[in-house]
Amino acid sequence: MEKAPETGIEESSSPNTSQDDHKQWIEAQDDLKRRLITEDDFSWKLSEQNEEEEKQEVLLRYVGGVDISFSKEDTSVACGTLVVLDIQSQDLRVVYHDYYLVTLTVPYVPGFLAFREAPVLLELLERMKKNASPFYPQVLMVDGNGILHPRGFGLACHLGVLADLPTIGIGKNLHHVDGLTYSGVRQLIETKENCTEDFITLSGCSGKIWGVAMRSTKGSLKPIFISVGHRVSLDAAITIVKMTCRYRVPEPTRQADIRSREYLRKHQTGMSE
DNA sequence: GCGACAG
DNA sequence: ATCTTGTCGC
Numbered sequence: 001m002e003k004a005p006e007t008g009i010e011e012s013s014s015p016n017t018s019q020d021d022h023k024q025w026i027e028a029q030d031d032l033k034r035r036l037i038t039e040d041d042f043s044w045k046l047s048e049q050n051e052e053e054e055k056q057e058v059l060l061r062y063v064g065g066v067d068i069s070f071s072k073e074d075t076s077v078a079c080g081t082l083v084v085l086d087i088q089s090q091d092l093r094v095v096y097h098d099y100y101l102v103t104l105t106v107p108y109v110p111g112f113l114a115f116r117e118a119p120v121l122l123e124l125l126e127r128m129k130k131n132a133s134p135f136y137p138q139v140l141m142v143d144g145n146g147i148l149h150p151r152g153f154g155l156a157c158h159l160g161v162l163a164d165l166p167t168i169g170i171g172k173n174l175h176h177v178d179g180l181t182y183s184g185v186r187q188l189i190e191t192k193e194n195c196t197e198d199f200i201t202l203s204g205c206s207g208k209i210w211g212v213a214m215r216s217t218k219g220s221l222k223p224i225f226i227s228v229g230h231r232v233s234l235d236a237a238i239t240i241v242k243m244t245c246r247y248r249v250p251e252p253t254r255q256a257d258i259r260s261r262e263y264l265r266k267h268q269t270g271m272s273e
Numbered sequence: 274g275c276g277a278c279a280g
Numbered sequence: 281a282t283c284t285t286g287t288c289g290c
Contacts (some may be wrong), residue, residue, distance in 0.1 A: 013280090059275085067280090068280075068281085069281075069282095070280090070281050070282070072281095072282055072283070073281090076284075078281090093276035099274070108279090108280060108281075109278090110277085110279070110280090111279080111280055113280055116280080117280070143279090143280070144279055144280060145279050145280095148279080149279075154279065155280080169279085171279055172279080172280090173279060173280085174279080175277095175279045176277060176278065176280065178280095181277095200288080225279085273279075
């Protein structure tokens with residue numbers, strides 16, 4: 001391997017894959033971002049209306065959740081899972097679930113999670129739509145961030161735009177952006193004076209509001225990070241998350257997580273079916 | 274140059 | 281993401 005002169009020119013002769021891929025990925029994100037809608041854009045309602053005349057309105061009932069788990073032995077083997085919960089049932093019953101076992105070749109790169117996971121999740125959504133399931137989700141919770149992202153376009157946005165579906169980003173860890181740090185958020189959350197609610201607004205140094213950190217369970221110091229995905233405002237997102245929070249992680253993504261793990265476990269040892 | 278970096 | 285048992289508590 002001969003080294004090029006130090007003059008700084010190193011182009012097409014040696015494809016610098018990772019750098020080039022990131023550049024293309026950034027372009028793709030910026031391109032898709034033009035179709036992003038960060039306000040409420042759905043026909044269903046979050047709660048009953050008083051007027052009897054309008055009882056034809058559609059209430060939010062089917063909330064979806066997606067997640068991907070990985071095999072411990074084969075880190076490229078993954079199981080994508082889509083679940084749908086009926087939030088009108090008192091027990092948040094799971095009315096639909098589907099799995100997609102795949103081998104992923106795209107690596108995880110912070111800020112580019114969608115290029116690794118979105119194809120799998122999209123397939124699950126398209127499969128469900130093709131089968132004309134009556135439970136197709138009215139809104140989808142994604143295990144990953146929405147606009148809480150270096151370029152304001154995380155996995156939840158990516159998936160929402162491509163599927164043209166309202167989505168909400170649910171992060172279990174903070175992706176440091178715009179001066180936001182995990183320790184800073186923790187301090188803020190532990191300080192009661194800033195807690196008018198059970199969540200705090202994540203406003204960065206620039207003043208932009210990226211989402212909220214919410215203590216979804218009374219006993220949990222560690223918050224979850226909610227951000228706008230697509231076609232759902234932050235306020236609506238918070239409301240919907242609260243409606244589905246039994247534990248720290250809201251049920252849709254929690255069930256997707258649990259079931260994808262279970263699926264992998266059953267299909268790496270036993271040979272059922 | 275060094276650290277940070279969703280899942 | 282994954283490696284991992286018990287354990288403190290409602």
